[in-house]
Amino acid sequence: MAINHLAPEQTEQFADNIVGFARALRAAGMPVGPGAVIDAMSALQVIDIGKRADVFTTLEAIFVKRHEHALVFSQAFNLFFRPSEEWKHMLDSVPLPDEAKKKPKAGSRRVQEAMSQPRMTETQQHQEQDLRLSVSDKEILQKKDFAQMSAAEIAEALRAIDRMHLPQAELLTRRHRPDARGLRLDLRRTLRASLRTGGDIIDIRRLGRIEKPAPIVALLDISGSMSEYPRLFLHFLHAITDARKRVSVFLFGPRLTNVSRALRQRDPDEALASCSASVEDWAGGTRISASLHNFNKLWARRVLSQGAIVLLISDGLEREADSKLAFEMDRLHRSCRRLIWLNPLLRFGGFEAKAQGIKMMLPHVDEFRPVHNLSSIQELITTLSQPLPPHHRSLIRSAA
Amino acid sequence: MTSAANTSDALPASVDAMLELLTSRGYLAERSLATVTYLSLRMGRPLFLEGEAGVGKTEIAKVLSAALGRKLIRLQCYEGLDVSSAVYEWNSAAQMIAIRMAEAAGDTDRDQLSSDIFADRYMIKRPLLQALEPDVAGPPVLLIDELDRADEAFEAYLLEILSDFQVTIPEFGTVKPPPPPIVIITSNRTREIHDALKRRCLYHWVDYPAAERELAIVKTRVPGISAKLSQQVVRFVQALRNQDFYKSPGVAETIDWATALSELDARSLTPQVVGDTLGALLKYQDDITRMQGDTLQKVLKEATSEN
Numbered sequence: 022m023a024i025n026h027l028a029p030e031q032t033e034q035f036a037d038n039i040v041g042f043a044r045a046l047r048a049a050g051m052p053v054g055p056g057a058v059i060d061a062m063s064a065l066q067v068i069d070i071g072k073r074a075d076v077f078t079t080l081e082a083i084f085v086k087r088h089e090h091a092l093v094f095s096q097a098f099n100l101f102f103r104p105s106e107e108w109k110h111m112l113d114s115v116p117l118p119d120e121a122k123k124k125p126k127a128g129s130r131r132v133q134e135a136m137s138q139p140r141m142t143e144t145q146q147h148q149e150q151d152l153r154l155s156v157s158d159k160e161i162l163q164k165k166d167f168a169q170m171s172a173a174e175i176a177e178a179l180r181a182i183d184r185m186h187l188p189q190a191e192l193l194t195r196r197h198r199p200d201a202r203g204l205r206l207d208l209r210r211t212l213r214a215s216l217r218t219g220g221d222i223i224d225i226r227r228l229g230r231i232e233k234p235a236p237i238v239a240l241l242d243i244s245g246s247m248s249e250y251p252r253l254f255l256h257f258l259h260a261i262t263d264a265r266k267r268v269s270v271f272l273f274g275p276r277l278t279n280v281s282r283a284l285r286q287r288d289p290d291e292a293l294a295s296c297s298a299s300v301e302d303w304a305g306g307t308r309i310s311a312s313l314h315n316f317n318k319l320w321a322r323r324v325l326s327q328g329a330i331v332l333l334i335s336d337g338l339e340r341e342a343d344s345k346l347a348f349e350m351d352r353l354h355r356s357c358r359r360l361i362w363l364n365p366l367l368r369f370g371g372f373e374a375k376a377q378g379i380k381m382m383l384p385h386v387d388e389f390r391p392v393h394n395l396s397s398i399q400e401l402i403t404t405l406s407q408p409l410p411p412h413h414r415s416l417i418r419s420a421a
Numbered sequence: 422m423t424s425a426a427n428t429s430d431a432l433p434a435s436v437d438a439m440l441e442l443l444t445s446r447g448y449l450a451e452r453s454l455a456t457v458t459y460l461s462l463r464m465g466r467p468l469f470l471e472g473e474a475g476v477g478k479t480e481i482a483k484v485l486s487a488a489l490g491r492k493l494i495r496l497q498c499y500e501g502l503d504v505s506s507a508v509y510e511w512n513s514a515a516q517m518i519a520i521r522m523a524e525a526a527g528d529t530d531r532d533q534l535s536s537d538i539f540a541d542r543y544m545i546k547r548p549l550l551q552a553l554e555p556d557v558a559g560p561p562v563l564l565i566d567e568l569d570r571a572d573e574a575f576e577a578y579l580l581e582i583l584s585d586f587q588v589t590i591p592e593f594g595t596v597k598p599p600p601p602p603i604v605i606i607t608s609n610r611t612r613e614i615h616d617a618l619k620r621r622c623l624y625h626w627v628d629y630p631a632a633e634r635e636l637a638i639v640k641t642r643v644p645g646i647s648a649k650l651s652q653q654v655v656r657f658v659q660a661l662r663n664q665d666f667y668k669s670p671g672v673a674e675t676i677d678w679a680t681a682l683s684e685l686d687a688r689s690l691t692p693q694v695v696g697d698t699l700g701a702l703l704k705y706q707d708d709i710t711r712m713q714g715d716t717l718q719k720v721l722k723e724a725t726s727e728n
Contacts, residue, residue: 075452
């Protein structure tokens with residue numbers, strides 16, 4: 022590594038401060054590894070650290086790996102290396118920040134609960150077994166509305182959701198892998214095999230296309246009128262996020278929040294906790310039109326690009342139902358491969374699309390399904406596992 | 422070490438020198454972009470540029486290769502891009518002929534045959550392998566363009582190349598050049614690139630330029646344009662970016678539009694001429710429809726008013 026003579030000798034304090042700064046960033050939620058700290062040290066050797074703006078850009082290029090983190094970084098930088106005439110000395114004199122107060126982890130509640138429960142006696146264990154759901158109970162559970170479940174039933178429903186699995190291979194990609202029944206000739210492997218027989222081609226190797234699951238994008242309404250459902254859906258979405266790679270989840274109430282990253286954590290409790298931590302307004306009002314607008318503008322091109330299936334989970338009760346809503350729905354419909362609207366209101370037998378918002382949205386969906394109990398989620402999985410028809414429009418299924 | 426020292430002599434020695442180098446080739450960069458470019462050259466790290474389409478991410482690789490006198494090797498990414506079209510492929514037809522020839526000559530040594538036909542001359546080198554070849558002018562500039570269009574499997578393949586600058590070919594061994602290439606990766610963020618890859622790079626978000634810089638860019642790239650028109654063009658475009666459009670115009674669109682207007686001999690912006698040429702700026706029908714009428718009048722008034 023070349024050393025620029027512009028930069029002064031690095032003191033131990035200097036190194037401590039870079040490490041401290043990295044820790045501050047980590048405490049602020051940025052993923053900063055030790056490798057980045059080493060990079061930062063060597064990068065600061067090749068620039069003139071007398072120029073604050075250059076140091077800012079340098080550290081930013083190393084510590085920030087996503088555009089979303091840029092704001093956090095710049096705030097942290099300005100706090101840590103306060104601008105001043107002789108700011109350069111700050112690199113040598115700023116004390117380390119206190120360690121951020123850590124919140125107890127979400128999973129730890131379960132551990133605590135588990136630890137605090139008194140030990141079971143034998144009779145208790147016996148009773149416990151009797152209390153387990155029998156087969157017929159399970160059938161009832163399948164049909165029971167999420168909104169009417171007791172805590173124990175919800176817990177059982179969550180376990181059922183965990184057991185659901187989505188099939189993997191649905192979408193043909195343009196990549197290939199060795200496949201005896203494939204359609205394309207694998208010249209390279211054929212030739213390699215032919216060498217064993219001195220150049221005579223005896224068996225022909227073939228290539229087949231790699232299949233992978235289509236990406237799923239879920240838009241989940243968390244407004245007040247939906248309050249019974251989001252937790253269960255999030256659990257469902259967490260279960261499928263675990264199984265496949267490309268699932269993006271957005272929550273919307275008054276605002277739109279991307280929780281895909283949070284859901285990717287292994288432990289469902291921890292994942293749901295960090296989901297709710299990232300949303301400021303649970304159970305507020307809905308602004309479907311505005312949320313869809315934001316989604317279309319900021320995210321559609323990023324998450325819908327590879328033939329995604331969109332699950333829109335909402336009751337469609339929108340106050341500001343106007344032509345804008347229809348416009349945004351249309352745009353969403355045109356930018357994905359399949360738009361499935363899951364509406365818990367469909368549980369009511371005589372459901373009619375009377376609300377203005379629902380009328381506006383209906384013409385733009387491929388499928389309209391109920392989603393209020395386990396069996397409807399099971400049906401949804403069956404639908405998702407069927408081979409997708411080529412893009413078609415306005416095939417609205419009536420309420421089941 | 423000596424070859425590395427020689428090539429680094431040609432590289433700019435400070436951020437200011439980098440800025441000057443880019444400017445001399447007509448690329449008016451923000452200081453922050455010049456800083457990360459300089460760092461990436463000095464540290465031998467790939468530079469990962471992200472930003473909206475048309476802000477000049479690809480252009481910097483072109484300018485850099487021209488300014489440093491290095492070869493530009495471009496890998497345009499697309500879905501389904503695989504090793505045989507990005508790295509190398511064996512020339513099977515030629516290999517087959519070689520086998521037949523050996524057969525006809527009565528050669529029966531299989532090991533000899535196998536090492537003969539998996540030699541350098543039967544290999545078709547694709548961009549990534551080309552970039553690892555030594556070049557007399559110094560290590561080339563490798564542009565991996567729109568990486569977000571390739572799929573995750575390809576990204577994972579890139580990890581070896583980007584951290585060690587080497588490629589392993591089963592039949593051939595490992596290819597590793599003494600001085601690694603200068604690597605510039607661009608992404609329009611149509612999907613997120615994995616953190617593992619970004620960690621190996623210096624990351625920079627390229628933003629739309631400020632009005633003053635954009636004006637300078639227009640003047641450099643569209644030489645014949647009048648001062649008045651160029652000012653109006655830039656004001657108009659900057660005002661458009663404040664509107665809630667599906668796709669805001671990038672610098673590339675500004676240059677296109679300014680060129681179009683100057684081809685049409687426009688003296689200043691009028692509703693008529695703007696309406697006729699709006700397609701150079703906005704690429705979505707919805708956005709164009711929204712621009713008709715009041716919005717156009719408002720933005721135009723903003724752009725053409727004296728200060």
